[in-house]
Amino acid sequence: MFNPMASSKLLVLWIAISIVAVGIRADSRAEEVIVEPGASDSHLKLEIEQLKSKISSLESSLTDKAKELNNKDVSIVSLGKLIEEKSASIAALRSEIESLQKKGAVVDEEQVGKAHARAGELEKEVGKLKTDKETLTKKSEALEARASGAEKKIEELKLLLGNLEKTNEDQKRRLHKTERALKVAEEELLRAQLEATSKSKVLNEIHGAWLPPWLATQIRLIQDLGTTHWNEHGKPVMDMLLQKISEKSAQVQKWAKPHLESVKTKWIPVAKEKWMSFTTYVEPHVQTVSTKSVEVYEVCRSSITPHFIKVQELTAPYVQEARSLSKPYVERIATVTKPHVEKARVVLKPYTSRAVYGYGKFLESATTYHHQVQGAVHEKLKKYDLTKPLATKELVWFMASALLALPVFVLYKIFSSMFWYVLSQSVSQVGRGLVAGELTYEFDFVLKKKDILAYFGFFLKFGEDALYDVMLAISSLNYLSTSLKKVRTAYIYPPGHNTSCYFFSSSVCTPFKDWLPPLAARLLTDEELASRVVIRDILTMPYVPPKIAKIAFLFLTPGTLPFENLWEQFFQGNEGRYSIYVHASREKPVHVSRLFVGRDIHSEKVVWGKISMVEAEKRLLANALIDSDNQQFVLLSDSCVPLHNFDYIYSYLMETNVSFIDCFKDPGPHGTGRFSPHMLPEVPEEKFRKGSQWFTIKRQHALLILADSLYYKKFKLYCRPGMEGHRNCYADEHYLPTLFHMVDPTGIANWSVTYVDWSEGKWHPRSYRAKDVTYELWKNITSIDESLHVTSDEKKVVMQKPCLWNGMRRPCYLFARKFYPETLHNMMHLFSNVHQYEEGSKA
Known part of the structure; x- marks a missing residue:
């Protein structure tokens, strides 16, 4: 039998589930829109269109659900009428039973029981109908609340849509601003480049103006002539020389391989044994010499100190008198020379600042190159078993310093040999001019073609000799590698300064003072x-x-x-x-x-x-x-x-x-x-x-x-x-x-x-x-x-x-x-x- 109450319950339940699902979808779309405010314009427009269509579909579905709710209300009213009719029929049956009892008519007890049972069933159905009516009213109220909530969410989504449109417009404005700023920056960059080129031209003209015109033209001629002769004559000879050096090095390696094997198997063990015996024999003597030298130093210092104090006491009054006598003259000289010194300082300030900057850059680059050379030398020494013992920090540091100083030494030899003869000739000519009374103030620095070729020939010859010496030194180091394994450079160790100390004398940063051991060593516990x-x-x-x-x-x-x-x-x-x-x-x-x-x-x-x-x-x-x-x-x-x-x-x-x-x-x-x-x-x-x-x-x-x-x-x-x-x-x-x-x-x-x-x-x-x-x-x-x-x-x-x-x-x-x-x-x-x-x- 078809149960209208069960079907109405299912329908109401389906309506509630659909409204909840619609609300969840709306929430998810709202979250997606909130998460993606920074997307591109096209993507944002697409999202806005989708959101608008979703809102329209939600509104249409909401109207449909409202119609269905109205239908359900009508059905609820009809059910109420049906309940009233049933209750009226029950009341009629009860009155009929009572009238029958009053009339005293004899009714079969079985029929009375059936009537009572029927009346009980009708009461139960009426109770069920009442409960169903209450549940339907509650569900209708809940559906109305959900519908109002959905309307509120639709309003919120509309507000969110308006905000997104505003953000889209703001982003468009920002994009326009950034495009304008980029254009302005590009224009400023072009202006800066033009200014830099114009300033560089002016600086070149100024730098060129530092030298006399005749000297600047002569230098340009020498540079052009040198580059042309290098490309024509020097570069091919250098390439050929490098090729010969590579061939010679291959031959030397081939020749040295059996000798190195013999040295490794025969001479190195003997040298090790000799060295160990020598060190064991010399060590006690070294200890005694060191202790004696410390004692001698202490005695000398204790004996010299009183005499030194006496000399200071004797010379102190004379020094004070000399200072008091020389003080006014020194002050007068200082006052006289002060304006000239200040003027010279102002004139030389741009040049000194540039020199200091260049010096700093030189130190930085020298440090970088020195570390790179150290790394290369260390890798080369570690590459072969024979040179592994030589890969100590001290020797690597000194080899890197020598390799960096070698080009400076080569250039010094080249230029000293090139210009010494020219200088001596110039001095002799100046001397003859002074004797004859014809002193000239111009020197002809134009080099002839044959002179330049002669210089290049000397350079190549000198370079070949220097490279031969370097190869000879390296081969000697290979023979001495294992014998130097136990040697510790205790007093010669790279200082903890910057690289400038590696190249300059003690007047710059006094590295040798730091390398020397203390005169009186402290006894260790x-x-x-x-x-x-x-x-x-x-x-x-x-x-x-x-x-x-x-x-x-x-x-x-x-x-x-x-x-x-x-x-x-x-x-x-x-x-x-x-x-x-x-x-x-x-x-x-x-x-x-x-x-x-x-x-x-x-x-x-x-x-x-x-x-x-x-x-x-x-x-x-x-x-x-x-x-x-x-x-x-x-x-x-x-x-x-x-x-x-x-x-x-x-x-x-x-x-x-x-x-x-x-x-x-x-x-x-x-x-x-x-x-x-x-x-x-x-x-x-x-x-x-x-x-x-x-x-x-x-x-x-x-x-x-x-x-x-x-x-x-x-x-x-x-x-x-x-x-x-x-x-x-x-x-x-x-x-x-x-x-x-x-x-x-x-x-x-x-x-x-x-x-x-x-x-x-x-x-x-x-x-x-x-x-x-x-x-x-x-x-x-x-x-x-x-x-x-x-x-x-x-x-x-x-x-x-x-x-x-x-x-x-x-x-x-x-x-x-x-x-x-x-x-x-x-x-x-x-x-x-x-x-x-x-x-x-x-x-």
């Missing part, structure tokens, strides 16, 4: 001696290449790492090339990335500024050194983020042989002012250094940090907050820079690859919020190729040095801090774009 032996053996330890070299990422954090998802995105696809270690000092971290699960190490409490920070770093290094494949160790905080993809950082760290430890000398109160005299004599004050704690070190230096107890004990006891004199010393800023400046100064880069912004001049560096994370910020940080340090004294000296990676200038930073946890979403979005950009540029 047993602890110092043991420490130096251990450090020396670690630094000279031969490199054992692992199967796959890995980078150990050491996270020093108080608790949960907020950027685990970002680091997981960074590590993705590089399994087997990294390892993770987490030191949580306050609370057990809750990991959201599977890569960090099970990577926590035993941790202790860490207090900022105290030695516990260094202890946590050593704890991380000890756990990471258990894995022999870990070759690089990067210390990171919970606010650190990567700036490049994994391949870039892996190549940057694995293809160099230095540790990136920040190290500089700060003479101010926050640098040397923190030094304690209790650190003496093991830690001298002039060796005390400062730097950032965020290091990236190689395995050799990680072992050295764990092996050191002598210097670590000094910093543990005498570098802490609240020392005597209200001084604060922070071991994490001074221990590692001072240690490596003392034991391996050339093995560190003197800057950290973790970027920290101290430009605000506060106690803590600048922190970045979500609004600060932009492409411009990433570009600015990753384009920095100079390390910056500022002293803490009154002068506030700014020290800038280029970041040299294997002798080449490259960006300094691989990581950055301090970023708030709220920047995670923006950082992941930025990192994915940067990763795609770097992959595209790499491809």
Whole structure:
């Protein structure tokens, strides 16, 4: 039997579900529209059209549902009428029963029971109809509420559509503005280029005006003549000479190969044995000579010192009298010459500033070339078994210096031989002119063709002889390689200055004074001696290449790492090339990335500024050194983020042989002012250094940090907050820079690859919020190729040095801090774009 109540329930349920689905679709479309405000104009227009069509369809469906609701209301009214009719019939039946009972008619009991049963059924149906009516009224009210909610959402969507149209118009206006700005910038660039070309022409004219016209024309003639003769005669001869040199070198190698084998098998073992016996025989004598020389020095100094003091006392009054007598004359000379000196200074200022700038550029380029030559020489020496023992830092430095000085020496020989004869002839002619009374002020510098050819011939002959000498020297070095293995250049070591000290005399930067040993050497304690032996053996330890070299990422954090998802995105696809270690000092971290699960190490409490920070770093290094494949160790905080993809950082760290430890000398109160005299004599004050704690070190230096107890004990006891004199010393800023400046100064880069912004001049560096994370910020940080340090004294000296990676200038930073946890979403979005950009540029 067809049940109209069940069908009405199903219909109402279908209407409710459809309205809910329509609302959900409207919400999703609204979210999509909200998410995509920055898309292109065409895409935005398409979305607006789709949204308009959706709103019209929603309105039509809403009218249909309203009609259906009206129909349902009519059906509800008809049901109410039916209920009234049924109740009326029940009442009639009851009255009929009562009338029958009153009349006393005898009715069969069975018929009365059936009537009562029928009446009960009708009452039940009436109750059901009432409940169905109530449920239908409730559902109709809910449907009306949903319909009103849908109307409100339609209004909201209309408002959103209006806002999107406004944003579209704003974006169009901005595009027009940027196009205008680009046009203006292009016009300004063209103007600047025109101005630069005009200024360069003017400068050329001015520079040309510095010289007399006849000399400028003669120089131009000489340059043109020299280039033509070089292209016609010199270049072919040079090519032929290079070809002959390559042939000769091949012949020399072929000839030297059997001799080298005989030397390696016969002479080298004998030389080793002789050298060992000689060193064992000479060592005690050297020790006695050194002790005797120290004693003699002490005796001489003690005997000479009183006489020197007497001489000073005797000469002091005469010196004072001479100063008092000469003072007025000196002041008079100073006052007379002061205006002339000032005038000369003003006249020479543009030239001196240009010379200083050129000198600085020369030092920078010389440093770069010197590092490049060192790398090339080191690779060449490491390439062959015979020359591997020669690949020490000292010999590589001296060979690179010699190779850079060789062209200067060759040019000096060439020009001295070329112009000496011309100069002597000119002097003799001037002398004859003076005798005859015919002194001329013009010199003819025009070179004849045969003279230039003669000079080129001399140059080629000299170059051939010089190259032959260089080849002879290299072959001699090959024969002496193994015998020099045990030689240690204890007193001749490259100074820790810039490259200018490698080329100039002691009057410029006094490098030789730094190379010489102290006259009176201090006797080392047993602890110092043991420490130096251990450090020396670690630094000279031969490199054992692992199967796959890995980078150990050491996270020093108080608790949960907020950027685990970002680091997981960074590590993705590089399994087997990294390892993770987490030191949580306050609370057990809750990991959201599977890569960090099970990577926590035993941790202790860490207090900022105290030695516990260094202890946590050593704890991380000890756990990471258990894995022999870990070759690089990067210390990171919970606010650190990567700036490049994994391949870039892996190549940057694995293809160099230095540790990136920040190290500089700060003479101010926050640098040397923190030094304690209790650190003496093991830690001298002039060796005390400062730097950032965020290091990236190689395995050799990680072992050295764990092996050191002598210097670590000094910093543990005498570098802490609240020392005597209200001084604060922070071991994490001074221990590692001072240690490596003392034991391996050339093995560190003197800057950290973790970027920290101290430009605000506060106690803590600048922190970045979500609004600060932009492409411009990433570009600015990753384009920095100079390390910056500022002293803490009154002068506030700014020290800038280029970041040299294997002798080449490259960006300094691989990581950055301090970023708030709220920047995670923006950082992941930025990192994915940067990763795609770097992959595209790499491809």
